[in-house]
Amino acid sequence: MDVPVAPAPDLTQPLVLVARPASQTTPLVFASPHSGRCYPAEFLDASRLDAFGLRRSEDSFVEELFSAAIGSGAPLIHATFPRAWCDPNREQWELDPAMFADELPSWVNTTSARVTAGLGTIARVVGSGEAIYQGKLLFADAEQRILSCWKPFHETLVALVNGTRAVFGQCVLIDCHSMPSHIPVNGKGDRLADIVLGDAHGTSCAPYIIRFVERRLVDLGYRVRRNDPYAGGFITRHYGRPRENVHALQIEIARDLYMDETKFERSAGFTETQRDLTVLIEALAAEASRLCRH
Numbered sequence: 070m071d072v073p074v075a076p077a078p079d080l081t082q083p084l085v086l087v088a089r090p091a092s093q094t095t096p097l098v099f100a101s102p103h104s105g106r107c108y109p110a111e112f113l114d115a116s117r118l119d120a121f122g123l124r125r126s127e128d129s130f131v132e133e134l135f136s137a138a139i140g141s142g143a144p145l146i147h148a149t150f151p152r153a154w155c156d157p158n159r160e161q162w163e164l165d166p167a168m169f170a171d172e173l174p175s176w177v178n179t180t181s182a183r184v185t186a187g188l189g190t191i192a193r194v195v196g197s198g199e200a201i202y203q204g205k206l207l208f209a210d211a212e213q214r215i216l217s218c219w220k221p222f223h224e225t226l227v228a229l230v231n232g233t234r235a236v237f238g239q240c241v242l243i244d245c246h247s248m249p250s251h252i253p254v255n256g257k258g259d260r261l262a263d264i265v266l267g268d269a270h271g272t273s274c275a276p277y278i279i280r281f282v283e284r285r286l287v288d289l290g291y292r293v294r295r296n297d298p299y300a301g302g303f304i305t306r307h308y309g310r311p312r313e314n315v316h317a318l319q320i321e322i323a324r325d326l327y328m329d330e331t332k333f334e335r336s337a338g339f340t341e342t343q344r345d346l347t348v349l350i351e352a353l354a355a356e357a358s359r360l361c362r363h
Contacts, residue, residue, distance in 0.1 A: 082107060082149045083149065084148065084149055084150050084217065084218055084221060084222070085146065085147075085148055085149070085221050085222050085225050086146070086147055086148075086149060087144055087145070087146045087225060087229070088136070088138075088144065088145045089139065089144045090140070090141075090142045090143065090144065092142065093142055093143065093144060093233065093236065094141075094142030095141065095142045095143050095237075095354040095355075095357050095358070096233050096234075096236075096237035096238075096239050096240050096357050096358055096361065097138065097141075097142075097143035097233075097240075097241050097242075097243060097350075097353065097354055097357050098143060098144055098226075098229045098230055098233055098240060098241070098242050098243070099138040099143055099144070099145040099146070099242075099243045099245060100145075100146050100147070100226060100243070100244050100245060100304060101128065101132040101135065101145070101146070101147035101148070101246075102147070102148050102152070102156075102157040102158045102244070102246075103126070103127060103128035103131070103148070103152040103246060103247075104127070104128045104129065104130065104131040104132040104147050104245075105147070105148040105149045105150045105151045105152065105154075106124065106127055106129065106149075106151060107149045107150060107151065108120055108151055108154070109154065112151075112153075112154055115202055115203060115204070115206075116201050116202060116203065117199075117202065117203045118195065118199060118201060121333065122195060122199060123151065123153045123195060123201070124333050125195040125196045125199075126151070126152045126153045126192065126195045126196040127151055127152060127153070127333075128152070128245075128246050128247040129247070129324070129328055129333055130327065130328060130339070131245050131246065131247050131322070132145065132147040132245075133343065134245070134322065134327065134339075134342060134343050134346050135243075135245050135346060135350065136343075137343075137346065137347035137350045137351065138243075138350055138354075141350050141351050141354035142354055143350075143354060144229055144233075146222075146225055146226055146229060148218070148222055150218045152192070153192055153195055153201060154214060154218070155190065155191060155214040155215060155218040155219055156188070156189070156190050156191070156192060156219075157219050157222040157223065157303075157304070158244075158302040158303050158304050159183055159188075159189055159190040159302070159303050160178055160181070160190065160303055161215060161219055161220070161223075162176065162177045162178055162190060162215070163177075163178045163181050163183055163184050164177050164178070164184065164189050164190060164191055164208075164211055165179065165184045165187065165189050165191075165193050166179050167193075168191065168193050168202065168205060168206055169205055169206050169207065169208055169211070170205040170206070170207055171207055171208050172208075173208055174208070187200075190211070190215060190219060191206070191210075191211045191214060191215075196249065197249075226242075226304075226308070230242060230308060230315060234315060237358065238314060238361075239314040239315070239316070239358070239361040240314065240315045240316070241274070241278060241316045241317075241353075241357050241360075241361065242304070242305075242308050242309070242315065242316065242317040242318070243317075243318055243320060244267075244301070244302075244304045244305050244317060244318065244319040244320070245320055246299075246319060246320065246321045246322070247321065247323070247324045248265065248299065248321040248322065248323055248324065249323075249324060249330070250323045250324050250325035250326075250330060260323065261292060261294060262292050262293060262294040262297075263291040263292045263322070263323050264286055264291050264292070264293050264294075264320060264321065264322050264323070265293070265294050265295070265297065265298070265299045265320075265321040266279055266282060266283055266293060266294070266296070266318060266319065266320060266321075267295070267299050267300045267301035267305055267318070267319035267320075267321070268295070268296065268300075268301065268305070268309070268318055268319070269296075269301040269305055269306045269309060270296050270300055272306075272309065272311075273301055273305050273306060273308075273309025273310075273311070273316065273317045273318065274309055274311060274316035274317055274318045275311050275316055275360065275361065277360045278316055278318060278357075278360050278361075279295065279318055281352075281353065281356060281360055282318060282320070282349065282353065283295070285348070285349050285352050285353070286345075286349060289345045289348060289349070290345075291345075299319065301317070301318075301319040302319065304317065304319075305317045305318070305319040316361065322342070325338075326342050327342040327343070
């Protein structure tokens with residue numbers, strides 16, 4: 070098998086990109102926090118992994134899968150910085166003290182389940198479990214990444230959510246992700262779901278919204294589960310406040326539906342998956358306002 074060549078990072082891109090429709094016509098906002106694939110040279114130098122090892126944490130091409138959002142009248146925000154460098158789907162300061170040569174400030178969250186798993190705001194491991202760094206970091210390293218990556222991502226997302234709610238009276242945030250295809254749902258090695266929907270166990274969005282999305286995906290032929298094994302990360306749980314007219318729903322798509330997970334390339338299934346998600350997006354854009362009023 071040919072060894073794939075890692076893409077050169079595009080260092081001219083902004084760290085956060087927003088694709089906007091000419092006019093927003095629906096209370097939907099789409100976010101892809103983990104599709105960034107611009108790997109700084111300093112990160113590669115500090116890592117014990119090569120670029121392809123680091124990409125195991127990446128939600129490759131997810132922003133492209135959901136690109137029909139713009140044509141359906143909704144903005145789409147996505148990070149260009151990689152999740153392994155800084156994870157915007159975590160609290161701002163979830164850090165593992167074992168990763169750092171100096172002492173962390175007392176206000177840092179060092180005890181969350183994400184930190185324990187090595188997947189804090191600055192991750193210790195990639196998605197497949199391999200350690201990222203050759204040596205220890207300084208807190209100043211983490212602070213610089215968080216202030217330059219995490220902070221502008223969420224400032225932009227807050228503006229999109231609040232602006233949408235101001236215009237439409239409500240906002241539905243669709244948090245877009247992909248999941249490794251080998252992760253079993255039933256513990257026996259069988260994959261029971263192509264797509265997992267997460268609403269933080271019924272707390273982050275109105276039941277009518279997740280029910281609508283689930284029904285459309287099942288009609289398109291996908292096996293769908295709710296909240297198992299992904300119920301929603303920081304973005305879904307933090308922004309999803311139905312009583313304040315902001316709903317958040319996480320969508321996780323099995324990667325083998327649309328890409329080659331070993332080469333990090335789009336597969337023959339990419340076009341079909343993108344087409345099906347376009348059908349979902351168009352239906353949701355047409356019905357979002359009604360679903361929020363249920």
